[in-house]
Amino acid sequence: MFQPFKLKSTLGRSHNVDLDDTLRAKKTFGGLGYDKTPSYGLTKYPDEPLFKGIESFQKDNGLRKDGVMKPGGETQTTLNHVLTRNELAKKHKRSNGAGIDSRQLYGMFDKFTSQPFHASDSAYSTQCCATGTSDCEND
Numbered sequence: 001m002f003q004p005f006k007l008k009s010t011l012g013r014s015h016n017v018d019l020d021d022t023l024r025a026k027k028t029f030g031g032l033g034y035d036k037t038p039s040y041g042l043t044k045y046p047d048e049p050l051f052k053g054i055e056s057f058q059k060d061n062g063l064r065k066d067g068v069m070k071p072g073g074e075t076q077t078t079l080n081h082v083l084t085r086n087e088l089a090k091k092h093k094r095s096n097g098a099g100i101d102s103r104q105l106y107g108m109f110d111k112f113t114s115q116p117f118h119a120s121d122s123a124y125s126t127q128c129c130a131t132g133t134s135d136c137e138n139d
């Protein structure tokens with residue numbers, strides 16, 4: 001069963017990180033093609049490939065590129081949007097073998113997340129739950 005990505009603490013170069021968060025992030029970003037496993041293998045310790053992967057993900061999704069992911073923050077929220085979108089697309093494809101209409105996908109997404117998900121060209125944006133706008137601070 002699909003589980004959203006959750007953090008116990010902030011993940012970043014200058015933060016004391018939770019090692020379980022680090023390993024889960026490496027596996028998740030690796031599955032999306034953003035974290036390359038170094039020659040010494042996959043470890044639970046933070047390393048530069050992980051932070052570069054977070055930065056690449058942030059850049060590709062129109063987020064501030066700082067290599068930091070906070071619990072409930074915009075990077076974690078966007079990561080969950082991408083993971084949910086991918087999971088729903090896989091389930092839809094398995095169910096009938098056909099492609100999926102993006103409007104239908106975003107409607108399905110909204111049923112499974114706390115924040116609406118909308119496409120704007122190739123970049124994705126979230127709306128603030130409290131105000132319904134995209135100009136939320138500390139999201």
